[in-house]
Amino acid sequence: MSDGFVRLYRRGWSPESARRRVESLAAAGLVLGHPDTGRITAISGEPETIGEQVELDRADLLAAMGSLGDKRFTFQYWLADDRDADVICTLGRVGPDVVVEDYDLDGLGGPVHRIGQDGVIRRLLAEFQATGAAAVGLVVDRWGPSLDTDLDDIVVGGPTPVTVWPELLVLRPEVAHRHPELSNPVPYGDFLAFDSDGILAI
Template identity: 65%
Template sequence: MSDGFVRLYRRDWTPARVRRRVDSLAATGMVLAYPGTGRITAFDEIGEQVEMFREELLAAMAAVGDKHFTFRYWLEDDPDATVIASVRRVGGDVVVEEYSLDGFGGPVYRKGQDTVIRRLLAEFRATESAIGLIVDRWGPSGEDDQDDIVIGGPARVTVVPELMVLRPDIARRNWASSELVPHGDFLAHDTDGILTLAG
C-alpha cells in the first residue's frame, strides 16, 4: 500500500474555479458520484462518511478554511478505485488540493498511481493560477513543511519527493540548476521521470 499523495497549490479558489476543477476531472473519468449509485460522500472530522448533494459539496469546497475539507472521487473505469481528496487554505489566497495515492499498492502500484498522477499533471498545466505541485509516491516527504516551501517561506526541502514543480526562485533555493528541468513557467525536480506522464 502507498501513503503517497499529489498536492496541487493554486491561487484564486472561487466557486467558479471549484466547479471547473470538478468538471474537468469528471471529463477524464474521475468523478464525485459513485458510478453504481450516484452517491457522493465527504468525511467529517473523525473520518465518518457523510452523504452530500453535488451543489452542497461544491459549496463546501469553495468555502474551505485552514482545516481540511475531505471528500472522495471515483474512477469510472475502475469501480473499486477511489481517490480521497481534500482542500484547505494555506494562508492568504493559496489553496492546496491534496489527492491521496493510498490504495494503489502491490506489484502494479505505479500503473494505478499513474492513472491519477497523469490526470493531475494535466490539471496543473491547465491551472492559470497554479503555484506548485508535489508528487510523493510513498509519503515521507510530508514531514517537511511543504506549504511553506511552495509559498516561498524559509522552510527547505529535506525529504525529497519524486516530483516537485516550483516557481524558479524557490526551486533554485533547494537545488542546483543542473538538477532542475523547465516545466512551463516553473522548474521541476523530477527523480522518477514523472513528467513523462504529462505527454
C-alpha cells in the same frame, strides 16, 4: 498500500474554480459520484465522527468546496472505470491566498504495480497545467516519505529546507533558486521541476 499523495497549489480559489476543477476531472474519468450508486461523500473531520463518510448532494459539496474557510474539507472522487478505486481529496488554505488540493494515492498500487497511481498522477498533471497563471506549485510523492516535511512552506517560498525529496517537486523559479540543496531542474512551463522518477513522462 502507500501513503503517497499529489498536491496542487493555486491562487484564486473560488466557487467557480471549484466547479471547473470538478467538471474537468469528471471529463478525465475522476468523478464525484460512486460509479454504481452515484453517492457523493465527504469525510467528516469532526472529533466525534472523524473519518466517517457523510453523504451530500452535488450542490452542497460544490458549495463546501467553493466556500473553503480555515478548516480543511475532505471528500472522495471515484475512478469512473474502477468501482473500487477512490481518491480522497483534502482542500486547505496555505496562508491567505493559496489553496492546496491534496489527493491521496493510498491503495492505488505498490512499488512494482504503479498503473493505478500513474493514471491518477497523469490526470492531475494535466489539471496543474490547466490551472494556468493561478498555479503556484505541485508535489508528487508516491510512497509518502516527505509527509513530515513542511512542503506547503517550501512551495509558497518559505525557509524550510528540502531534506526529503518527493519524486516530483515543481516550483516557481524564484522559489527553486532559494534551495541550493535541489539539483538538476528541468523547465516545466513557467516552473522548474525536480523529477527524480520520470513522472513528467508518464
